Amino acid sequence: xxxxxxxLVTKGGTQILLQLLLNANKESPPNEELMVLLxxxxxxxxxxDKKIGMKARINGALNISLxxxxxxxxxxxxxxxxxxxxxxxxTNSVNAVSLGKNGVVELMFKIIGPFSKKNTSLxxxxxxxxxxxxxxxxxxxxxxxxxxxxxxxxxxxxxxRHDSRHRYMLIRxxxxxxxxxxxxxxxxRKAFIxxxxxxxxxxxxxxxxxxxxxxxxxxxxxLIMRKCFPKNRLPLPTIKSxxxxxxxxxxxxxxxxxxxNLPPDVDDVVDESDDNDDAETESEIETEDDxxxxx
Numbered sequence: 351x352x353x354x355x356x357x358l359v360t361k362g363g364t365q366i367l368l369q370l371l372l373n374a375n376k377e378s379p380p381n382e383e384l385m386v387l388l389x390x391x392x393x394x395x396x397x398x399d400k401k402i403g404m405k406a407r408i409n410g411a412l413n414i415s416l417x418x419x420x421x422x423x424x425x426x427x428x429x430x431x432x433x434x435x436x437x438x439x440x441t442n443s444v445n446a447v448s449l450g451k452n453g454v455v456e457l458m459f460k461i462i463g464p465f466s467k468k469n470t471s472l473x474x475x476x477x478x479x480x481x482x483x484x485x486x487x488x489x490x491x492x493x494x495x496x497x498x499x500x501x502x503x504x505x506x507x508x509x510x511r512h513d514s515r516h517r518y519m520l521i522r523x524x525x526x527x528x529x530x531x532x533x534x535x536x537x538x539r540k541a542f543i544x545x546x547x548x549x550x551x552x553x554x555x556x557x558x559x560x561x562x563x564x565x566x567x568x569x570x571x572x573l574i575m576r577k578c579f580p581k582n583r584l585p586l587p588t589i590k591s592x593x594x595x596x597x598x599x600x601x602x603x604x605x606x607x608x609x610x611n612l613p614p615d616v617d618d619v620v621d622e623s624d625d626n627d628d629a630e631t632e633s634e635i636e637t638e639d640d641x642x643x644x645x
Contacts, residue, residue, distance in 0.1 A: 359399045367392050368409045375414045382428055385418060389431035396438035403442025412439060416454055423460060426472050433461075433472070437479040446486035455480070455489050459498060462525075464505060465512035470521060477524030484531035493532050499541040502529050503550050510554045516563060526570040530577075539578045551575055589618050 358364075367388055374384050396402045406412050415432045422428050436454065439445045458480040462473055484490050493499070506525040509518060529547070532538040542548075551571040558564035590609065600607050612618055 355395045355398045358395050363395055364392075364399045364402055364405055365409075367395070368406060368411045371411050371414055372409060380418075382425075386428055386431055389415065389418075389435050393431055393434035393438060396435065403439050403445045406439055407442075407445055407448065412445060412448060413452060415439070416449060416452060416457070420453075420457060426469055429461075430472050430475060433475045433479050437475065437482055440479060440482040443486055446483050447488050450483060450486060450489040450492055455483055455492055455498075456496070458483070459501065462505060464508040465518075470518060474521050474524055477521065477528060481524065481527040481531050484528055485534070487535050490532045490535045490538050494535070494537045494541045497541075499529065499532055499538065499547070500545040502532070503542075503545055503547055507550060507554065510557070516561060519564060519567065523566055523570060526567065526574065530570060530574050533574055533578055542574070542578045543580070548575055548578065584619050586619055 371385075371388050371392070374380050374388065392402075399405070415435050418432045419429045419436070436449065440449060458476050461476040462480065466473075484493055502525055506522065506529070509522050509525065513519075513522065529542065533542050551574060555568045555571045558568050597606070609618060
């Protein structure tokens, strides 16, 4: 239970399990049963330990789980708990960037795929892990560069068409969550538009409206479409008010003075508020090592 997991964390259980994982990894080849058990336990107590991401990184355990998945893609019994642990690790932004550099985003796309009734639990966990990883702007940009927005939309349409009984709504929502994460950056929104994402999500949402249990898909699709819809310029010549009031004090460096001192040929209606994504992505990459040093 949750309470027992919390007690285990307070007694230092996380560090013990991570140390056991490191020891088990020294064997060649590692004991599969032990690896499954350790990852299952870490996946259970991980959400109760807010510092598990930091602990795993400091102990050098991040790449153990990642390499197990890379080397055992056909061994679903082993990689399922490994993916569950990677999902927990990925909630830490530094870990997400580090794992992304080591190819985890590309790896997830080897696991997720078109509609299949087999291994749906694995598909769901892989999508949840990918959605967490793509919240990192660096990973989102990597996904855009590799054309994964188009892949995600294709996968979503395939599951939408074949899941006629709506048994796999959570998987379909998982794909949408990945798209939602990628479209948090400007490049992702552009890629979504270029991949005909607006039309795809609009049409699939229309087909879901009659089924109340699919409301989460319609809601998430609507959020993505609203976020990605191209901005239209307000039909105004200026944002300056038509009415003027005498203010007692107007600070020379304040926003009001700046706006009214703009040259007449400057368009003050244009909204460039989301044009700093690239700078944020670069900042995220640069600060990764700084965060590690602080720990």
